[in-house]
Amino acid sequence: MLAKSLRFKFLHRSHTIIGLVVLFLFYMSTYFGTLTFFMPYLKVWESPSRHFVPLAEHAFNIDLLLGELLEKQHLLSSKPVDITLPSFRDPLLKLSSESQNSLYLNPLTNEVIKLSKEENLISTFFNELHTGVVIPLIGMPLMGIMSIGIVFLTLGGFWLYFYKHTQTKRSKEGWKSRWLSWHKIMGLGIIPYALVFACTGAFLGLMLSYSHPFAWSASSKEESNMRKLVSPIIFAQPVYKSSETKAIMLPFSTLRAIANEHYPSLEITNATLYHYGTDAAKVRFRGFDKNSVAQSGRINRLSITLDARSGVVVEKRGLENTHGINQALSLFYYLHFVPDETLGVRIVLACFGVALAFCLVTGYLLWAEKNLHQKGWLGDLTNRVSIAVLIGILPSSALVLFLQWLLAFDLFDKEVWIRGAFYAFWSFWLFYTVFERAIVTIIGRMLKSTLWLLVLAVLFHGLKSGFFIWDSFEKGAWTLFGMDVMFLLSALLCFVLAKAVEKKELFYRYERKGVFDGY
Structure with missing residues (x-):
């Protein structure tokens, strides 16, 4: 019995420590990973050249144009020419060949489109934040290590729940008990999701990042890029x-x-x-x-x-x-x-992603309530930085959507401006959380800022593209309509949460306990 008790104690402590270690980076990866489930639709929403109503099942016809186009673009050679057909991932038709720039066509008019000023800015940036590429050299390996930590938290958390559920009595109802219940319920519900995405993410982030020594050794010190070694085998191309x-x-x-x-x-x-x-x-x-x-x-x-x-x-x-x-x-x-799955599966997976993020946040709140109210200014500062990371990311990412349509598409280094604005705005919230004493005010203003930026993003999208939300509905541009609706629903959710934070006793109670009461 003593051995079981000690095992539970040590596992509980390691669960807490590893959870704190992986919290912020994996929360960021989870948040942007959830957004990237909608990447195919976000690509359409952010690109004016993709703002048209495709024919049924992305129908197209390039019979009369194909030969002429290949000859005009000097694609008639010994090298294969790849044609990517229109789909839900991209309504444009794409022609590409080795050592030549890709060519994009509007499948309705067969017009050649230039995408140099609008190519996937938001979706690429969000995906880089998800994978950790924005942190040079160590970003992807770090995300891989965080994924391994999540695997441990998932399996260890299940064991802790099973042991406590069978060996101990249920605690009294209270704020801590309620947060713990939600943390456990959500955690149990997302075990398959967390294991699948954490294991695959660990492989992609950690093993592929450290494959260079193995490639170097296997190629007798001639090649360090593993893809160049395995690609001719896995993706062998026929020769005619x-x-x-x-x-x-x-x-x-x-x-x-x-x-x-x-x-x-x-x-x-x-x-x-x-x-x-x-x-x-x-x-x-x-x-x-x-x-x-x-x-x-x-x-x-x-x-x-x-x-x-x-x-x-x-x-x-x-x-x-x-x-x-x-x-x-x-x-x-x-x-x-999930490359070939459409909207239904992606919405379900996004809901699981939100649940995982909620588990991480509630886990932090449980630890903060128990430990940080005794730490004085250090505990208070820790919580404020945590709020800037966990909640400040919402208005910062909403700003990216807004600036995509506010700034001109031919603006020089537009990508640099938008990325810089994202980091600057996120830093602003970090300093603001230290400046403002009332935690409820901080959270409320973050959520309201997100609300207004999302609404403005939808508004300026309509003004600049000519596809207001009602126009998209009338014309049957369902991808544009769906993205606008999703942003507006997210804005509504932020409004509801902002009002709930002001009325709920929980955060005021935290302040009175001293967790957020300043230095």
Whole structure:
């Protein structure tokens, strides 16, 4: 019995210590990771060139334009040309080839679009904050270490709950008991989510970051980039004989229809042209199997290759023809990125992400109530810095959305201005939390600032793009409408929370206990 009691005591203490160590970095990763679930839709919302109403199922037709476009852009060569078809991830049609800039087309008009001034500024920045790339050299490894800590917290927390639930009596109802209940309930509910994303995140953040020595050793000190070593194996590209004899190609839409006929379960996302315009031309259609989405993700795309002149099937690569390692890697990446899943799954995962962030915050509040009210000015300063990190991140990220549409798209170094404003605004809240004595006032103003910035972001999006929220609804631009609605609902939630903070006894009680009462 004594051994069990000591084991519980030490595990509880390590749970607390590791939780405090991983809290701030993993909270930031969780917050921005939750936002990146909506990255495909955010890319559309932030880019004026993607503000159009796509046809049903992203239909397009480049039959008449394809040959002319390839010749005009000097893409008719021995190098393959990859075509990324319009989808929910990007409504534009993309043509790319090795050592050449990518070409984007509006699938409705087949107009070539220049995206140099608007390419994925917000979504890229948020993703870098999620992965820790914004911290040079050590950012991704740090996030990987934090993920390992979350795995320990998840498993250790489950053991603590099971032991306490079976061995001890239930504590009396109170503020601490209520926070503890929510912390436990949320924690138990997100165990599968936390384990999956923490384990995959640990691999991506830690192991891939430290793969250079292994690549260096395996290549006899010739190459330190692991991707260059494994890519030719995992992503082996077919090689077809070239020809100088010109030939007439079947229309691209006809070839696509033939591919769908011979491989009906293949959801085509890309097409690669080999020696297009000659009698050796081939078109390789790639995508995922509708019945095995996880095993045929971006790491293990399935394909069917046709002769571009006759439409005869040259090669068909189904799931049964792929290596088990490729399938396992595809499943691994699917669990972290859910690349081919649309809105429904992403909303569910985002809700789990919010629950994980809530667990981290309530865990901190439990520790702060128990320990920091006895620490005087040090405890007070610790809490204020914590609030600046945990809540100050909300208005800072909302400012990024607002500035994206407030600033001109041709502004020189617009990305630098927006990123700098994000860090400056976050720093402002850090200093403000030290300056302002009343913690309720601090939290209320942070939430209200977030509210106004989100509303202004939606307003300026409508003013600058011409797609106000009601216009998006009338025209059927559901991605734009959905993003505006999500931002407005988030603003409404901030308003409700700001009012709740002012009325709830909890934070006033913290101040009276001395946790937030100043120096």
